[in-house]
Amino acid sequence: MPTTVKAYAATSATEPQKPFEIQRRDVGPKDVAIDIKFAGICHSDIHTARSEWGPANYPVVVGHEIAGVVTEVGSEVTKYAVGDRVGVGCMVDSCGECVNCEAGEEQFCLKGMIGTYNSVGKDGEPTQGGYSQAIVVTEGFVCRIPDGLELDVAAPLLCAGITTYSPLRHWGAGPGKKVAVIGLGGLGHMAVKIAHAMGAEVTVLSQSLKKQEDGLRLGADHYHATSDEDTFSALRGQFDLIVNTVSAQLDFDKYMSLLAVRGALVNVGLPEDPISLRMFSVVGGSKNFAGSNIGGIRETQEMLDFCAEHGIGAEVEVIPAEKINEAYERVVASDVRYRFVIDTATL
Template identity: 55%
Template sequence: MATPTCYSTKAFSTSSAKSPLAPATIQRREPGASDVQIEILYCGVCHSDLHFARDEWHFTQYPAVPGHEIVGRVTKVGSGVTKFKVGDSVGVGCLVDSCRTCADCQNGLEQFCAGMVMTYGGMEKQLNAPTLGGYAQSIVVTEEFVLRMPANLDLAAAAPLLCAGITTYSPMKHWKVGAGQKVGIVGLGGLGHMGVKFARAFGAHVVLFTTSPNKVEDAKRLGAHEVVVSKDEKQMAAHAGSFDFILDAVSAEHDINAYMNLLKRDGNLVLVGAPEKPLPVAAFPLLFRRRSLSGSLIGGLPETQEMLDFCGQHNITSDVEMIRMDQINEAYERMLKSDVKYRFVIDMASLK
């Protein structure tokens, strides 16, 4: 296969784990027959971006360009593209390709494909080079991995739906969260605040767990029916054995057994946060009430489009704070202190 010709575009990248993100010029492939070229208007800032930029997962290749909550406008389409046209509002999430043939891909679960290609930190097949993410002016993606954005949603506030949104929507759909259920959300950050919104929209009774008493009112504004300060043993004990489903969105070390004890018989706790160290899990709370502990990873392309359409129908977006591209290093430091409500989004016009 011939190597495609390329064009240059402005971006922000980092050259090492200890270097700040800084202006750069990167190469993108010219669109092939099945490709869509997108002018990036907004890009959400995910905690994964920080892990990747600083090589905390130990697979980063430099120079590195993070960003996988991408929304923008189609500027060019290949001759074989049928789903999109110039001017369409579109999104790109955590994946830009997969093998297309395995059982996972055939079932619309591309996130579990052994050959999945991540939006950054993967290998771009066409260029045989590392993929570069959305902290850039434009990107080229094969049409099957481009998503249609609902016309009624604010694009900047919708950007985090491409990761934080699908990460919380997918496990709730899989475990059939709905009316008549009691659902807990652990943590009120970028993921947790989306979890509250989705659980409420699915018709569940929503309880938010937080270590911070100052988040109580905000959690209720976002849709929680009740808020429990998890450091308060009496508040926790009052909910013992009462939850159908708990979504744990905390990436810091914490006592997961305290939440396992809140589940009903056959209740399930799903991890979507990714603590750095393994969490000790006691056997008896699982055994005696047939509870389960599971995990979930983003979502496939069909489910991500379904989630976006659901958000369009229910007018769900993320609560965001807009930043300029040159504020990204400061935003990373603030993110480490949980000093954001609840997702930073980069206005890519600031890169021009």
């Protein structure tokens, strides 16, 4: 029989989230049942709950930064055992057969990866996410959380961590490279920590200097305010890589001017409206204007191991479930340093 678990759900685009109950499927031969301990609040959760990226399938339980403990495994599971510390990120399944899945890039499954929430599983049922007590996930989409990471600070790594690790790794952040991070929020603070650990020279580009002390503490070598026009002239042509973590409309031509020849500006933020960019800003200097998604499961595990090795966790504010709606308003107002994490024992 399916298991009933407590959760918090959005029931419309305009109503506050509220306590809810959902069904979790029986554990199949290749499934792992997880007692969720912590769930991070990602801005994607807010966009989905409020139907800002298209209509949500209500009622929807969001949350794709999940950390917990294995409570049961299927008869064919080989990677995990009861008691293991594990995480689940933005996807819970894929076709497993296409060229991208076979390459370990399940996020680009040609048949469409199955999202942790607001998606439809292979059983035809809607997927429900981490703002809940428990979840059942096929073994191949579960990651091991190394012992060196506490579960509360590890939860946001399953989205914010991999979203920033993947482009930094792909574009070669490391010793001798100058990396800039636009924005010091949930994504940006992880980008700074990871780029610093990779050995790059790290600069934060933020609207103001109000978070400068934090940025330097987290590993930035330099911190500049983009509201100061002198910043763009002083830093012109300096960076090998710029990771843009904000979802706001920016003057991308100005930011492209900060790149060195053949440098790359990689976007992980998702503004709702189309952007403007002059092609001269790209062609001049043979520069790259790119985007980056999450990583595959293999790269996500690599990221978790890297973070454990370097003592990297998210900067978190742990909250009870009753404060989810308040936390959403604070995220929208950029009033969090730097990730809210729900203690699911409070559901």
